[in-house]
Amino acid sequence: MSLLPSTDEILIGGVWRPPTGGATLPIENPSTGRIAGHIARGTASDIDDAVSAAHTARVGAWGRLTATERGRLLTRLGELVRDNVEDLAHLEAADVGKPLRQGRADALALARYCEFYGGAADKVHGETLPYLDGYTVYTLRVPHGVTGHIIPWNYPMQIIGRSLGAALAMGNATVLKPAEEACFTALAFARLADKAGFPPGAINVVTGLGEEVGAALAEHPGVDHLSFTGSFAVGCLVQAAVARHAAPVTLELGGKSPQIVFADADIDRALPFLMNAGIQNAGQTCSAASRLLIHRSVYADVVARLAERYRALKVGPADQDLDVGPLISAQQKAMVQKFLDVAARDRLNIVARGTIVPNAPEGGHYLAPALLADVDPNHALAQDEIFGPVQVAIPFETEDEAVAIANGTPYGLVAGVWTSDGARQMRLAKAIRAGQIFINNYGAGGGVELPFGGFGRSGHGREKGFEALYGFSTIKTVAAFHG
Ligand code: NAD
Numbered sequence: 001m002s003l004l005p006s007t008d009e010i011l012i013g014g015v016w017r018p019p020t021g022g023a024t025l026p027i028e029n030p031s032t033g034r035i036a037g038h039i040a041r042g043t044a045s046d047i048d049d050a051v052s053a054a055h056t057a058r059v060g061a062w063g064r065l066t067a068t069e070r071g072r073l074l075t076r077l078g079e080l081v082r083d084n085v086e087d088l089a090h091l092e093a094a095d096v097g098k099p100l101r102q103g104r105a106d107a108l109a110l111a112r113y114c115e116f117y118g119g120a121a122d123k124v125h126g127e128t129l130p131y132l133d134g135y136t137v138y139t140l141r142v143p144h145g146v147t148g149h150i151i152p153w154n155y156p157m158q159i160i161g162r163s164l165g166a167a168l169a170m171g172n173a174t175v176l177k178p179a180e181e182a183c184f185t186a187l188a189f190a191r192l193a194d195k196a197g198f199p200p201g202a203i204n205v206v207t208g209l210g211e212e213v214g215a216a217l218a219e220h221p222g223v224d225h226l227s228f229t230g231s232f233a234v235g236c237l238v239q240a241a242v243a244r245h246a247a248p249v250t251l252e253l254g255g256k257s258p259q260i261v262f263a264d265a266d267i268d269r270a271l272p273f274l275m276n277a278g279i280q281n282a283g284q285t286c287s288a289a290s291r292l293l294i295h296r297s298v299y300a301d302v303v304a305r306l307a308e309r310y311r312a313l314k315v316g317p318a319d320q321d322l323d324v325g326p327l328i329s330a331q332q333k334a335m336v337q338k339f340l341d342v343a344a345r346d347r348l349n350i351v352a353r354g355t356i357v358p359n360a361p362e363g364g365h366y367l368a369p370a371l372l373a374d375v376d377p378n379h380a381l382a383q384d385e386i387f388g389p390v391q392v393a394i395p396f397e398t399e400d401e402a403v404a405i406a407n408g409t410p411y412g413l414v415a416g417v418w419t420s421d422g423a424r425q426m427r428l429a430k431a432i433r434a435g436q437i438f439i440n441n442y443g444a445g446g447g448v449e450l451p452f453g454g455f456g457r458s459g460h461g462r463e464k465g466f467e468a469l470y471g472f473s474t475i476k477t478v479a480a481f482h483g
Contacts, residue, residue, distance in 0.1 A: 054173035
C-alpha cells in the first residue's frame with residue numbers, strides 16, 4: 001500500500017531504516033488470528049539514536065521554525081490525513097481489528113487534532129507581570145525539548161493526534177513508541193508527516209516491545225517530558241523511571257467510569273449512550289462507561305430495554321463493519337473471559353449477551369458483549385477495569401448514594417449524569433471525582449477541544465484542548481532591571 005510501503009522499519013532523524021540487529025516481530029490480524037505483517041523490534045540503542053536525532057532537530061531546523069510555521073505544517077498534515085482516511089481505516093482494521101467506521105472516525109479525529117493544534121500553535125504565549133518599580137518582568141513560553149510518547153493499542157490514531165499534535169505545536173521534538181500490537185497507523189502517520197514537510201528528527205518512531213524500547217525511552221535522561229497512555233501498572237513503572245532524571249510525566253491511565261441515570265432523565269435519549277459507551281471498540285476504551293448506576297424507580301425498565309439492545313448486537317470481523325469487532329488478542333480475550341467466569345462462579349445476573357456472527361473467522365478473538373444486573377458495587381466486576389464489552393448495572397436510591405458509588409473505585413476518568421434537574425446536574429458535576437463530566441450525554445462526540453485526564457489511578461496531567469499545550473511547554477521568567 002502506498003501509504004505504508006513497509007512496516008518493519010523505524011524512523012530516526014528523517015531516515016527509515018531497520019532496527020539495530022535487524023529483528024522483527026510478527027503482527028496478528030485480530031479478526032482472523034493470521035499474521036498481518038511484521039514490525040521492527042527496536043532496541044535501546046535505537047532509542048538512543050532517536051533521542052539524539054530529536055535533540056539535533058530541536059536545536060536545528062525544527063527549533064528555528066516560528067510557531068506559525070509549525071502550525072502550518074500541522075495543518076498540512078491534517079489535510080493529508082483527511083485525504084487518506086480510507087487507507088488509514090483499513091490499516092487499523094487489519095492491525096487492531098477495528099470496525100471500519102470506527103477506524104474512519106479515529107482517522108478523522110487525528111486530522112482534527114492536527115488542524116486544532118495547527119491553529120493553536122501561535123496562540124499560546126507568555127505574559128507581562130506587574131512588579132517592582134524599575135523592573136519589567138515577563139514570561140517566555142518554551143517547549144520542554146525532547147518529548148517521549150508511549151501509547152497503547154486501543155486508539156493509536158487518536159492518541160497520536162492529541163499527544164504528538166500538542167507537543168509539536170509547542171515546538172518539542174518527539175520520539176513515539178507505539179504499542180507493539182498497533183504500529184501500522186503510527187508508521188503511516190510518520191510517512192504523512194514527512195510528506196507534509198516536517199524537518200528530519202521532529203518526529204521519530206521506534207517500534208518494539210514495551211519492556212525493551214518503552215522502558216529505554218522512559219529511562220532515557222535525554223527525554224525532557226514523557227507522555228504515557230496505558231495501564232496503571234506500567235504507568236507506575238514509567239513514572240518511577242522518569243523520576244530518576246526528574247522530568248515531568250503525564251499519565252493517561254485506565255478507568256471504571258459510571259453513567260448515572262436518575263428517574264427524571266430522558267431515558268429514550270440516554271439508552272444508546274448507555275450501551276454504546278460500554279461496547280465501543282469492544283469495550284477496550286479507557287473511558288468506557290463500564291458501570292451503569294440506575295435509580296431504583298426506573299431500574300427494571302432501563303435494564304430490560306438495554307438487554308433488548310444487547311441481544312441485537314452483532315460481533316464479527318472488522319471488514320464486516322458490525323457493532324463490535326474482535327478483541328485485540330487471545331490474551332485480552334482470556335482476561336475478559338476470566339471476569340465472566342468469576343461472574344458465573346458468583347452467580348451474578350448476566351441479563352443479556354450479543355451474538356457472534358456465524359461466519360466470523362475461527363481464529364478471531366471474538367467475545368459476545370455481556371450486560372450484568374444487580375451487581376454489588378464492591379464486587380470485582382464493578383471495581384476492576386475489565387477492558388472488554390462488559391457492563392454492570394447497579395441500582396441506587398438517593399443522590400448521595402449514587403455519588404458514593406460513582407466515587408467508590410480507585411479510578412476517576414469520566415462520568416455521565418442523566419437528569420433534567422438543573423441543580424442536581426451542578427451538584428453532581430462538583431461532587432464526582434472525574435476528569436470529564438458529561439451531562440445528558442456521554443463523550444460529547446470526543447471533542448479534541450475538551451481537556452481530558454484523570455484522578456487517582458486514572459493518572460494525572462491533562463491532554464486535549466489548550467490544556468495540553470500548557471502541559472507540553474513550560475515558562476521562563478525574565479526580570480529586567482532598568483531603573
Ligand atoms: P500497557 O500499559 O500494557 O501498554 C501501553 C504502552 O506501554 C505500550 O506501548 C507498551 O508497549 C508500553 N510498555 C509496556 N511495558 C512497558 C515498560 N515496562 N516500560 C515502558 N513502556 C512499556 O497498556 P495497553 O494494554 O496497551 O492499554 C490498555 C490500558 O491503557 C488500559 O488500562 C486503558 O484504560 C489505558 N488507556 C488509557 C487511555 C487514557 O487516555 N486515559 C487511553 C487509552 C488506553
